[in-house]
Amino acid sequence: VSELARLEVESLQGATVVRVIGEIDLSNASEMLDAVIKAVPSHETRVVLDLAATSYLDSTGIAMIFRLGERLQYSRQQLLLVVPKQSPIRAVVELTDINHAIPVLDAAVEASEPE
Amino acid sequence: MATLIYLVFDPATRRVRFANAGHPPALVIGNGSTSYLADGLAPPVGVTADDMYVEVAQDLEAGCTLLLYTDGLVERRGVSIQDGLDQLRLEAGQHETSDLEELCDRLLAVFVEPSQVADDVALVAMRPVSVTEESLALSLPAEPRMLAQARRTLRQWLRESAVAPTDENEIVIACGEACANVVQHAYGRDIGVFELEARLVGAAVEVSVRDHGEWRAPTERGGGWGLSLMRSLMDSVLMDRSPVGTTVTMRRRVELGGRG
Numbered sequence: 001v002s003e004l005a006r007l008e009v010e011s012l013q014g015a016t017v018v019r020v021i022g023e024i025d026l027s028n029a030s031e032m033l034d035a036v037i038k039a040v041p042s043h044e045t046r047v048v049l050d051l052a053a054t055s056y057l058d059s060t061g062i063a064m065i066f067r068l069g070e071r072l073q074y075s076r077q078q079l080l081l082v083v084p085k086q087s088p089i090r091a092v093v094e095l096t097d098i099n100h101a102i103p104v105l106d107a108a109v110e111a112s113e114p115e
Numbered sequence: 116m117a118t119l120i121y122l123v124f125d126p127a128t129r130r131v132r133f134a135n136a137g138h139p140p141a142l143v144i145g146n147g148s149t150s151y152l153a154d155g156l157a158p159p160v161g162v163t164a165d166d167m168y169v170e171v172a173q174d175l176e177a178g179c180t181l182l183l184y185t186d187g188l189v190e191r192r193g194v195s196i197q198d199g200l201d202q203l204r205l206e207a208g209q210h211e212t213s214d215l216e217e218l219c220d221r222l223l224a225v226f227v228e229p230s231q232v233a234d235d236v237a238l239v240a241m242r243p244v245s246v247t248e249e250s251l252a253l254s255l256p257a258e259p260r261m262l263a264q265a266r267r268t269l270r271q272w273l274r275e276s277a278v279a280p281t282d283e284n285e286i287v288i289a290c291g292e293a294c295a296n297v298v299q300h301a302y303g304r305d306i307g308v309f310e311l312e313a314r315l316v317g318a319a320v321e322v323s324v325r326d327h328g329e330w331r332a333p334t335e336r337g338g339g340w341g342l343s344l345m346r347s348l349m350d351s352v353l354m355d356r357s358p359v360g361t362t363v364t365m366r367r368r369v370e371l372g373g374r375g
Contacts, residue, residue, distance in 0.1 A: 003263075025262050026262060026295045026299060058292060060295065091285055
């Protein structure tokens with residue numbers, strides 16, 4: 001997507017996982033938003049944005065995630081975030097209260113649907 | 116005929132560049148492994164007509180010690196030079212955490228018998244340390260693509276100043292927000308610069324970000340999350356506005372020396 005980050009997309013049971021590997025800041029946040037939306041099939045009901053390999057996320061990135069959540073809600077798709085407890089971006093996620101709007105999980109496996 | 120080893124060490128990159136004309140190899144002691152800089156060996160000075168020496172580079176990890184010495188240290192009657200080198204490597208490896216004076220005293224005690232010294236002996240030991248008094252000063256174009264570079268440079272300086280990883284990470288986040296603010300809001304159509312400075316003040320890190328743009332109220336400057344992150348992650352955030360620009364100065368108490 002940019003020099004700072006790349007995406008990996010994987011279909012889990014009942015969810016599409018989009019992994020962001022690298023850094024998200026002012027320089028690439030809007031590109032990331034477009035790329036994530038493009039990566040999600042329209043029939044998918046749950047989208048997991050996996051930030052376990054995201055080493056930096058600034059407030060523009062947080063705004064991008066809020067926008068992504070709104071866009072997906074519009075098409076009746078649910079967004080979940082994965083941010084492990086020891087992640088370097090955990091503080092940003094907690095301090096901006098994004099978990100009040102979008103569920104934050106510790107690991108992507110929790111996002112797959114129970115049998 | 117003379118042997119010579121010539122080294123240049125750059126503390127910013129921790130890179131050693133060297134050429135070796137027939138001298139016993141420099142020894143790198145530390146981080147659980149001790150090994151010779153064996154590459155780049157060429158004949159002694161004055162042996163060949165066309166003097167060609169290969170330059171070799173190697174990174175010196177933080178906390179490592181570089182040992183240079185003359186052959187008198189490892190050459191003894193009845194002992195092959197290879198055995199001498201092997202002994203030196205083993206002996207020095209046991210003292211990777213000793214201070215340099217102690218290391219040299221120890222090596223001299225083990226390898227040099229005063230009654231049997233056939234050659235003179237010289238030892239040079241070097242262990243790079245972070246110069247904590249040193250401050251960081253950086254000036255970059257106020258463009259989004261420069262933000263990552265500002266963060267990387269700050270991160271490296273914090274590491275070299277032995278700031279603990281949690282402190283490092285959260286200072287980088289707060290400072291990244293301050294820099295992004297300038298890039299996003301301080302200048303109109305022209306691209307100015309932003310200046311980033313960091314220094315240690317006792318057990319605190321002080322970071323300042325300066326621009327020469329027009330003052331706008333924090334709320335207009337994306338002051339929502341950015342500013343609240345800065346305030347949450349730092350002990351103090353001061354904004355100093357003047358007609359010629361704005362300086363954001365932030366401080367945070369940190370744990371030092373946490374990296375061993």
